[in-house]
Amino acid sequence: MxxxxxxxxxxxxxxxxxxxxxxxxxxxxxxxxxxxxxxxxxxxxxxxxxxxxxxxxxxxxxxxxxxxxxxxxxxxxxxxxxxxxxxxxxxxxxxVGLDLENVTVDGCLVKAPCGGEAAGKSPVERGKLGTKRSAMTDASGIPIGCVIAPANRNDSPLLRPTLERLGRFDQGMGVGLPDRITVHLDAGYDSAKTRDLLDELGCTGVISQKGFPLQAGARWVVERTHSWHTRGFKKLQTCTERRTRVIAAFIALAxxxxxxxxxxxxxxxxxxxxxxxxxxx
Incomplete structure (x- = not known):
């Protein structure tokens, strides 16, 4: 098969x-x-x-x-x-057309039993080694950017390098960015630092509030993309590569x-x- x-x-x-x-x-x-x-x-x-x-x-x-x-x-x-x-x-x-007016960013933790450049103690695996992928999708869940980091990194500091991946659309791809971009985020990004960053980049933020029940909104598409990665590609479900450049290559192929x-x-x-x-x- x-x-x-x-x-x-x-x-x-x-x-x-x-x-x-x-x-x-x-x-x-x-x-x-x-x-x-x-x-x-x-x-x-x-x-x-x-x-x-x-x-x-x-x-x-x-x-x-x-x-x-x-x-x-x-x-x-x-x-x-x-x-x-x-x-x-x-x-x-x-x-088809990419819908870049609404983008979604979220992190995904996976196991990294072999360690390496992008491995760190996972907060959800009793300190075992893991890797975090900060993924960005368009409004329909098409993956348009990803940043790799150790599992012990918070989501919020990874937001800037993840959103900077949007610059690839202004560098000869012939796609172009809309005048105003709305970024959908979960409660892990609910902070003044995140809002200041979005204002700096000229983006509008739709952020779930901490302390309230789950607010999915338009953010569910990135969760589905995480599922496509982990359920469709076992190499991304358990990361056994030690070098970041190799992990990024497999993510690009996926x-x-x-x-x-x-x-x-x-x-x-x-x-x-x-x-x-x-x-x-």
Whole structure:
């Protein structure tokens, strides 16, 4: 059974392949072993992301664990994962449209048993190591930004770097930001510091008040996105990577899959194309 259906992964691979920089053969004799095909390594990385298995468990006769990790690091250095996520967001905006007038920010705690750069004592796991993801979505729950931090960091200090991820839409993506943005937050952000930050950035805040019953409002979409991350991608449910750049790469790949899945599901009723699924996904 494939990790991701072909109608999702094939368009992602087509774009991913176009972003991979050419490799120069620097061997002095030109007699090294043939390079493993990029598609094989890409499929292995998708399996690692979805199933959460170790690289050694995914490796087989076609590709070793060392090759998977080495090629992954090459693509991270080249910025392939970040570019892929941005292109998916641009495609979604052109076909469906991103609703950036209302954005939602919230944190999500996950276990990090291997420790690393983004690990800290989790306040909800009796001090065990964990990682926090401060995620931002548009009004329909499309992930548009994420900041990684240790689990013992509060949500409020992560709000500024998370909202600064909106700057990617003004840097050549062709999307653009609305004149006024409303930020929906839970009670963990209910402070004068948060309101001052929103005023500084020119945003309007809709913040749940502390000491009152749960006030979901329009904030529920980010909770659903957290569920997409943790239930659909075991690698994000239990973070076993030790380096922040690797975690960010897997999150970008997961976001690309989520965005394309939503794009195809919505466009199924309005567009026609050669590889369109016979039934609405």
């Amino acid at each position: 494939p990790a991701v259906p072909s109608w999702i992964i094939e368009p992602i691979w087509d774009q991913f392949q176009a972003l991979i920089p050419p490799i120069a053969d620097t061997h002095p004799l030109g007699c090294h072993n043939p390079r493993i095909r990029d598609r094989i390594v890409f499929d292995k990385l998708v399996q690692v992301l979805v199933f959460g298995a170790a690289y050694a468990k995914i490796a087989d006769s076609t590709c070793s664990a060392t090759t998977i990790r080495t090629r992954r690091d090459e693509w991270i250095t080249a910025g392939v994962f970040d570019q892929l996520e941005q292109l998916c967001l641009t495609a979604y905006d052109r076909v 976001n690309a899959i989520i965005i394309i899945r939503r794009l195809i599901r919505i466009a199924w009723t309005t567009h026609r194309w050669d590889t369109r699924p016979s039934k609405r996904p």
